Amino acid sequence: MAKAKKIKVETGSNMAPESYYIKVTSDGPYLVYGNPPIDQEIILPNEEGSSWVYRKGKHFTPDPAHTALCRCGESKHSPFCDGSHEHAHWNPKETNNKRPLLEDAEEFEGPTMILADNEKYCAFARFCDAYGRIWNLVQEAKTEEEKEIVRHEAGHCPAGRLVLWDKEKEKVFEPPFEPSIGIIEDPGIKVSGPIWVKGGIRIESADGTSYEIRNRVTLCRCGHSSNKPFCDGTHASMEFRDGIPFADTDKEW
Structure with missing residues (x-):
């Protein structure tokens, strides 16, 4: 695990306890350590139909040791990895430049x-x-x-x-978040969104270095972001759907 003294923390954010971190594997899933809670986060609209709040949906039970979350977009057991990355048509290469977010803002x-x-x-x-x-x-x-x-x-x-x-x-x-993970669903445009990492959980690259610690980040899970491991909104244009039913219905939407 990377040493804390080498990790950059964005202004306004705090790093989660060291036991919480996510490891990006070179050609496979995200490995999640520390056993943070994982829940659907469903985007709900205001009276005008615009995104306004989140509602928690289905709760996912993580593995106490580590949980593997899909990042190729092809798993039939979303949000978890089922090995589909081995045959999927995707490029797992991390393309983010690791510069602090505010430097280019x-x-x-x-x-x-x-x-x-x-x-x-x-x-x-x-x-x-x-x-x-x-x-x-x-x-x-x-x-x-x-x-x-x-x-x-x-x-x-x-x-x-x-x-x-x-x-x-x-x-x-910055909104106060405990270390946790959300699996975003966006019924407004009928797509499944990214993995929402909250509370300053460290993201470790496949090369062993850490990305800047931020209170809230989104990781790509459709497999096609041009800013991997982070989401760049591509899931919307490709109409990505993970097939996970909501907690109160057996239907996807």
């Missing part, structure tokens, strides 16, 4: 808050458009109600591509 400054955005990590969850595009809202937000909408939209971005600063407090806003 664009900033949008308003009277009370600053928003940093690294579009490369977009997981296409669409919370950023719920009550107006967040890039416009942050430049106008003054009242507490306006600021809360910005915080909500930024904080519900599962990939953490949106990082929000409070200018007065000089503090990064």
